[in-house]
Amino acid sequence: MTSTSSPVRVQATDAVDQPEPSAALDTLYRAFESELLVPLWTEIGDLMPAHPDSSALPHLWRWRNLLPMAAQAGELVPVGRGGERRAIALANPGLGGRPFATPTLWAAIQFLKPGEDAPVHRHTQNAFRFVVEGEGVWTVVNGDPVAMRRGDFLPQAGWNWHGHHNLSDRPMAWIDGLDIPFQHHIGSTFFEFGPDETDSTEAPASSRSERLWGHPGLRPLTHLRPTPATPLLAYRWEHTDRALSDQLALEADGHRATVEPGHAAVRYTNPATGGDVLPTVRTEFHRLAPDTGTRARREAGSSVFQVFEGTGEVTVGDTSWAVARGDLFVVPSWQPFSASTEHGLDLFRFSDAPVFEMLHLDRSVA
């Protein structure tokens, strides 16, 4: 389903006339309660609003606040088997204190000190890492060590073994995105421990997955069966950066290449299918050229953004923030989102759009 205009009638389901109170009705309602029943007519306003009305709220987390706290956790909290990861999650103020950025998405800052090892495990949750600054950690996926560097996007599909280790002499932080809240809600989560130590001590510049899959449009004949998640474990900054620059250059030459004037954007995709990198999570990178503003746009489904570079102003619903490198913010379902910049702005984004599209629930208006 694509954009629609749905003029909703004035009367709304959240202002429903309730039946005439009476003793008999009271008795009935108490009978409902004791039988574990709830009538639709008292709940319809919440359950069937005219448009999505998420309890998640727009919110911004400042990188300059997050990073020191992560470092502090580095001092106080060991990383190892059991806790598994030194990850600190964004808790949307509308979601009751749970570590959920949105009803479907988890976003956390993870921190690893020199020589530390985040032990190997696997889980059905789909995950990725995105690096806003630093380097020195390798994530090892099914034995394939993948270097993490500024600007890199590193997907990690469900049920693959993975651990991380810091082979450098400096601490490193990055963000993790997962579908934990979604899978927690529907009840699909499996988890297994692997070896306590990460199963590789190699530190190659390029992973095996990139050497097999990182050549544009070329597919290894050994891997012809499509996989639901991407087999490419690193999307390097140099490619993302060049793709965005190329779009802006093509636009400058008069060709259709950008989403709207000054707004370049790429989606990270599975080279084996052309679809999203993860079954439940979409990831994109947006670049606004200097003096660019985007149109406000609503989408069914929620997103988390991180500012990668530059400065600008972002508006979510009724709230606007001036943003800078590393800042993270949330766009709940159907809240209008726009951004503008004077000097240029690079934004990483992830969302639950694949869930909506697969189930034919996607909608948008711009």
Place this chain on the structure above:
Amino acid sequence: MTSTSSPVRVQATDAVDQPEPSAALDTLYRAFESELLVPLWTEIGDLMPAHPDSSALPHLWRWRNLLPMAAQAGELVPVGRGGERRAIALANPGLGGRPFATPTLWAAIQFLKPGEDAPVHRHTQNAFRFVVEGEGVWTVVNGDPVAMRRGDFLPQAGWNWHGHHNLSDRPMAWIDGLDIPFQHHIGSTFFEFGPDETDSTEAPASSRSERLWGHPGLRPLTHLRPTPATPLLAYRWEHTDRALSDQLALEADGHRATVEPGHAAVRYTNPATGGDVLPTVRTEFHRLAPDTGTRARREAGSSVFQVFEGTGEVTVGDTSWAVARGDLFVVPSWQPFSASTEHGLDLFRFSDAPVFEMLHLDRSVA
């Protein structure tokens, strides 16, 4: 993903060693709280269990209790614009009093008296009706009147206009199944009011959809584009009954036709694709021949069953119930389910399996 055996190590994420308490840690935790942050290491046991650990509980609702309460609501609660439907939903005891049978599924009894009209609306939620007894109501979908009779299954895909009216001189009750909890959680719900009166007064024995789509393997040339939900608006009891009888007869003749000995089963499918009737909801009908017991089976994903006919015993997790016509019960994700019968048992089932399969989260063990 199909059945797997995943020997999980003894140590579990729900017994995580926490960091050494200290004043500094307290300070850090308070800082987390004020910044709306939550660490993974305090939550991992709940968020990343070894296998699905739904807060939904197995539960049974007796039809002999539900039906009189629905009738009583018929006396006390008018049906009309605003409340929209005289529907009374099952509220799973593990889900905090919300009208959710499982985290993804809604199940309700709906009741309509002679001459009553449930007004026309549409919503993104996918729905169906299933009739355990009675007749006399027509559901009118985009102007096509569809008679409802015992044993009929009537799917109602999202965003189609629909109303119901009772053209008979007797009240009628049936069950509604929807994906309300799922769509409420992810924030995908749109809703629109239509005319206050149902847009047809015809009472044909067969809907237009059945005349176009109800001929096995034959597709009208006017409707060649596949639709995500089924275009067939009624799956009549006579066909379901015969399909199940045929399977048992084939099995008796030595042919492979049943799921397991004495256990016949059909899935309701979209004749335009062979897939599920609704993007988010799977529906099936199971028949156990006399003196049949099924193997216990776990599935990732939750289900609701209604007994259509017969008697037997069903076991969900650690709980067993003797069941009879109309009884409804819930199987939460990964809880083992089995059923047995001495005199024969017919079970209608709906589940969120399409969500799990589309997102590659399906698993089962038998």
Place this chain on the structure above:
Amino acid sequence: MTSTSSPVRVQATDAVDQPEPSAALDTLYRAFESELLVPLWTEIGDLMPAHPDSSALPHLWRWRNLLPMAAQAGELVPVGRGGERRAIALANPGLGGRPFATPTLWAAIQFLKPGEDAPVHRHTQNAFRFVVEGEGVWTVVNGDPVAMRRGDFLPQAGWNWHGHHNLSDRPMAWIDGLDIPFQHHIGSTFFEFGPDETDSTEAPASSRSERLWGHPGLRPLTHLRPTPATPLLAYRWEHTDRALSDQLALEADGHRATVEPGHAAVRYTNPATGGDVLPTVRTEFHRLAPDTGTRARREAGSSVFQVFEGTGEVTVGDTSWAVARGDLFVVPSWQPFSASTEHGLDLFRFSDAPVFEMLHLDRSVA
């Protein structure tokens, strides 16, 4: 690709200026020949016409001529291992005497006398039978005996074992459709002999495949994996006839149900996918109500029609014929086709459309 209007410039590739003749050119052309080379510029008119220009010609075969010859073959030609089938194929007058109705399709009349047995074999060619009159033969597919009766359509996907036997006391004739010319051209044909005798002597009214798959919209849980060809081995006349009558009745009531006024049509489909019954062959049934004429329509791809019932006039390209029961005719690629009738006309059709659609080569204009 759907209908397009492609105004072709007057100059055509079939009137190409050739290079200036010279001794040097002659020498070059002889060198080409000895090296097994052919220049494009001498062939482009044939190879790259402005639109499809098939060497197949429109042609009609009269049933009243075919049937006696098939009976005569019954007297003179035994049926058995080696020759395999007493089948007599239509040889399009434009295709050099080969038994090809079109460049992709085979159409033959097959004849089996009382007690005869067409031995079991299998081949990659996709096949079907359609019965214009008579009964008494069972086709046995992988051991499942399928009765053949007037109006029935019986698909037979590639690489399934099958034989036929006549269990009645009367001879029976029917038509076979296959993709023999297509598979012969591309080189995809495999063939294996099975038992010399048909592997069943049962004569059930209904096949096992129908008992599993013949219930509209209901899928056996034992058969959830989609198959490229239909698992349903018989599409019975009663269903086809009713589907067509229902379309005309719906049209009479003012609903959209027919392809064009008075023209009802169904496609035979795979209930497991909603797609064509066979990977390479599309099959349809068209009914023209009395006093109906169809619009002329061109399609890329070729078809064979058989008149099932009624009389009328059909036009293919520049040729028109009055047709009656059993008559077979060919519509080559891109030849306009139309039909009209005073008293009603039922037409069975098969074509190579799935090949064109799969490879994105389909086009049509009406």
Place this chain on the structure above:
Amino acid sequence: MTSTSSPVRVQATDAVDQPEPSAALDTLYRAFESELLVPLWTEIGDLMPAHPDSSALPHLWRWRNLLPMAAQAGELVPVGRGGERRAIALANPGLGGRPFATPTLWAAIQFLKPGEDAPVHRHTQNAFRFVVEGEGVWTVVNGDPVAMRRGDFLPQAGWNWHGHHNLSDRPMAWIDGLDIPFQHHIGSTFFEFGPDETDSTEAPASSRSERLWGHPGLRPLTHLRPTPATPLLAYRWEHTDRALSDQLALEADGHRATVEPGHAAVRYTNPATGGDVLPTVRTEFHRLAPDTGTRARREAGSSVFQVFEGTGEVTVGDTSWAVARGDLFVVPSWQPFSASTEHGLDLFRFSDAPVFEMLHLDRSVA
């Protein structure tokens, strides 16, 4: 369908006992002929062989012979509107002198002198260019100029406008691959003339398509709808070469990356789908390391190979040739193929495999 072992019984369809000769049979056969009918039992050996038995023959064309003839055509044959291209096609010795390398594939050498212009047209035939040596020609596709250089693969999907011009001061030759014989056979060919001059005089090093689509795993948000053919118009040698080197290096490190020892291979794919670049044509590049030999392998479907670099021996059916740069050879359906090399061998390959796979006719044995 994948590899199968099909032990075929000794009796073959090509040695069929024919019916007893008689005057009556003669009369019947004459009647068949006059009615344009052909019996199956006289043709079954040709039409239904135990395995594919193509009339195409293995054959080799030497580049050292082709290239001078193409240059000679450059002297004698102008290029321009009507003849359209100075292309000289391989004519398989088993296919009656037609310019068909196999029953489905066209392969030609094309030659363009300095300053020449091959005029703009479009056709439903799917095409590509592959450059074994030289540079200086730009192919302009829908206005996007694409440089052609040694090792580049340049797909050209059906129905896109395209012309070529040589902007250098040297002549250039390359090979064209198309599905002309396939589309000619089934009757799907449309053709239109465009402007007489190529619609661009730019000579950029990189096409617009590469700037949009040439970044591994990154998809422009302006182009989210999958297209049946690849939107990427050039697959550059540097990427192909590196992908193959990487596979051999991974193999040397003990990882699974090659098809078989010493045999690296990539498939050119559509980045929007992961599928083949063209709906009807598969293209691959194979590299044999020094002292490597491949296993003999049969496939249903036909191929054309060109030696890109190195020397070696190739065997097709019963024939072997020593091959060198530029040599072209044909592997007919089901003929076993193998290659070996002492000093290394790079092979470009194209085939009709997508047709076979789409229609579920693919088979192979190794």
